Amino acid sequence: MNNKTIPLANLPVKTKAKIVSIHGGRHFNHRMCIMNLREGTIVEIISKQPLMGPLTISSGNCKMTIGRGMAHKILVEII
Numbered sequence: 001m002n003n004k005t006i007p008l009a010n011l012p013v014k015t016k017a018k019i020v021s022i023h024g025g026r027h028f029n030h031r032m033c034i035m036n037l038r039e040g041t042i043v044e045i046i047s048k049q050p051l052m053g054p055l056t057i058s059s060g061n062c063k064m065t066i067g068r069g070m071a072h073k074i075l076v077e078i079i
Contacts, residue, residue: 006078008043009055009071016044017076024073032074035064043076 005020019041022032032038036059046056046063054065 004077005075007072008045008057008074008076009068011045011076011078013045013048015078016042017078018042019074020077021075022073023075024070028070028073035066036060036062037074042079 008017008019011017019037019039021039022029022037024032037043041059043057043059046058048055052068054067055071056063056065058064
């Protein structure tokens with residue numbers, strides 16, 4: 001991880017970022033692919049739930065909720 005990449009979980013709300021890499025096992029990568037979260041995809045955090053709760057993110061016209069553990073495995077670059 002270099003200075004420009006941060007985990008998706010650390011991205012501030014209402015900030016757009018590009019997915020740089022996804023670090024997970026085969027099933028995790030497959031699940032991310034099904035959710036259309038791939039390298040190069042632009043994402044934005046809509047809201048963060050308190051007490052280490054899930055994140056609501058948007059990618060294009062799609063909104064989805066992912067857990068913080070999952071969000072820590074996705075590295076993004078702020079654009």
